[in-house]
Amino acid sequence: MNFDLTEEQQLIQDSVARFVSDNYDLKSRLTLAGSKQGFSDDHWNTMAKLGWLGMPFAEADGGFGGDQIDTMLMMEQFGRGLVLEPFFASVVLGGGALKRSTNADLKTEYLPGVLDGSRKLTLAYAEEQARFDLHDVTTSAREDGENYIVNGQKSMVASAAAADQMVVSVRTGGGQIDEAGITLLLIDTDSEGVSMDNFPTVDGLQASEVTFKDVRVPQSRALTAPGDSFELLRAVANDGILALSAEAVGAMEILYKDTVDYTQEREQFDHPLSAFQVLQHCMVEMFMEYEQCKSMLYRATLETAQQGLGAQRIVHALKHLIGKQGIFIGENAVQLHGGMGVTEELRIGHYFKRLLVIDAQFGNSDYHLQQFAA
C-alpha cells in the first residue's frame, strides 16, 4: 500500500493548484458567477490546453489514461477555489458516461470534442418523483422506426445551458422503478421539442429543468443496448460522487483553515478568539472531520479505481460522511466567525453553500447511510 503521488500526479496537482490560486480569488469568482454564462471560456480553453479535460480517458480514446485518482486530485483543487467551469458536468458525468458506452460509433463521433473542450456535455438523470433513486425513471422513449420519441422532464441538470449534448436516462422498458429498461441516450440540447428553464443555484453554479416533448432521437444515439444502461449510469454516478467528494474535501480545508486564521486575528475580551477553549475544541473537531473525510475519499477512490471488493458500499459511506461533515464544518466556520460569517464578503459562506449543494447531489447523507446499512 502506498499513498504517495506519482511524479505525474504531483505535476497535475501543482498545476491545478496554481491555476486556482491565480484565477479564483473571491472577487474574480463572484464576477464570473454573475456573468450570463457563469464561467470563463478562457479558463475552459486553458483546461483543454493543459490536457485536464482528457485526463480521465483511455489513451485509446485519445485521453491520458488517467483514472478516478487523477480526477480526485483535480477536483480537490477545484474545490479549494470553487471553480465554475463545467468540468464536472462535461468530463466526469457526460464524458464519463460516453467513455463507458458500448456504442463505438458514438464514442468516435463525440468523445474527441469532449477531450479538446470544443464540445460540452452533461448528464440528465434526476426526476422530481424519484427523490434520490437513479432507477426511478418516467421519462419515456418510444420506438418509432429508426428513432425514439422522448417525452418527460429532467430536473436540476447541471450546466445544461452550456452543454451541446446531454446524456439522458429514459425508460424504454420495465416499470417506473425497475433497473432493467433504462436506456441512456445522447440528445442534442437544441433538438426540436427540448425546452430548458435555466436558473442559478445557491452555490453560484447554474442548472436547468429540461422538458422533452416528442423529441426525435435516432436509436443510434443509445449508449448501450436498449434497456441495459443502468449499470453504466450507476458507475457514472459513483464517479460523480467521488469527484464531488473530492471537491468537498478541498472546500472543507479552506473552511477550517480560514476559521483557524480568523480566530487568531480577531480579538474580543482582550484575547484572540482562539484563546477560548470552546472554540479551540470546535476547530479541532472541524479538523478531525476534515481528515476523516479525506481518508474516506482516498479509500473510496482507490477501491473504485482499483476494483477492490465492496467499492459500492464504501462510496455510500463516503457520500454519507461528506454530506454530514461538510455541513458540520460549514456551519461551525460561520458560527465561529460571528457576524462576519454570515456576510457575502467573506469567502467562507460561499464554500459553505457549495457543501450544502454537494450534500444533495446524487443522494444526501441520510440516503447513503441507508444504502450503506442495507
Add this chain to the structure above:
Amino acid sequence: MDIQLSADDLAFQEEVKAFLAENAYPAGEDYNKWRLDWFDKAGEKGGWDIPKWPIEFGGPGWSPTQHYIWEKETAVAATPWDMPFGLSMLAPILMGYGNEQQQQRFLPDIRARKVNWCQGYSEPGAGSDLASLKTKAELSEDGTYYTVNGTKIWTTMAHIADWIFCLTRTDDSGIKQQGITFLLFPMKQDGIEVKPIITLGGTHSVNMVHINDIKVPVENRIGEEDKGWTYAKGLLQHERTGLAGISRSLVALENLKAQASTVTRGNGTLMDDPAFRGKLAELEVDLLAVEFTELRSLASASTGSEPGPESSILKLKGTEIQQRIQKLTVEAGGIYSAAWGAKPVGHSFARGGMGGYLSSRSYTIYGGASEVQKDVIAKNVLGIKRSSK
C-alpha cells in the same frame, strides 16, 4: 400545578381566535393600511397591540397563561409584520429608565408603529465584547448636546429606521462597562451614512452605520451619563426572551410535516423515511419540553419582574430548534433546495427553505452568540467561578 385551562382562559382563547379571524388580511387590500388598522383594533381590545407592556403603560396585564394563549394563536394566524426594536427592546428601557417627557415623546409612536427604530450597539471591534465599544460622544461646553462620532455594524433595518438607540462612549478612563452613555437620535440626518451588508441568503437587512459629527441634544440621553451599560443589560435580557420563538417553531414543524408529505420517495413519501421521521420526532420532543420551560419562565416572571436566568436557556434552546427545523426543510427539499432563481423549482417550499436556513445561521450569533450565552449561564446560573481559590 394544573395543566388544564380554566373556563376563563378558554373564553379568552375564543375571544383571541375570534379577533384574529375577524381581522385577517383580506386579499388584495392595501397591506400597510390593514397593518396599521390591525394594531388600532388590537389596541381597542385593551392593549392587545402591546401585550408585553405593563398595565401602567397601557398593556393588557395578562396572566402567563393568557400570554401563552396569545403566542399560540398569533403563531398560526397571519398577523401583521412587526419589528421588535422599538416595541420590545427600547420601550422597556424607556419605561424603566427614561424620564416622563421621554416616555411621552417616544412611546405613543412606538405603540402606533409609526416610528421605526434600530439598535446601534455592535461595532466592528465590539461584538460579543460589547462593552469595548468606541463610538465617541462628547458633551458640548455648555452641556446642551453631544457630538457623536463612530461606526456601528450589523444594524438591522438601519436603512429604513427613523431613529436609533445607540450606545456611545463618554469616558474611557475606567473599566469599560463604565463610561457608556445611552443616546437616541434620528437616522435621517446629515452625518449618518448607512451602507448595506449583504448576507448569505443574498438579502439586505443589516448595515454598517457611519456616524460623523452629529449633534444629539442632552434631552435624548436615557438616564445618567456613563450609566448606559446598566440600562442596556436589562434590555439585552428582554431581547433574548423574545428570540426563542417557541410557538412559531411548533407551527413551523407542522408545516414541515405537511411539506415532507408532498415529497415522494419510492412508493411512499418522505414522511415514510425512518431517518427523516426520527429527526422530526426528536425535534418535537425538544419542543414539547422547551414549551414548558418557557411557561415556567413566564410564571416566575409574573411573580418577580425581570426575566430570570432561564431566559438564557430559552434563547439557546429556542434558536437551536429553529435552526434544526430550517435544516430539515432544506433536507426535505432535496436537490431542489439548491435552485436559486426567482421562482421555486420542483418542490414549491424549497426555494424559501434554503433562504430560511441560511438566515437561520445568524440566530445563534445575534442577541448574544451561543458560546457567550453558555458562559453567562455557567457563571450566573451554575455559579461557576473562573479562577481556582
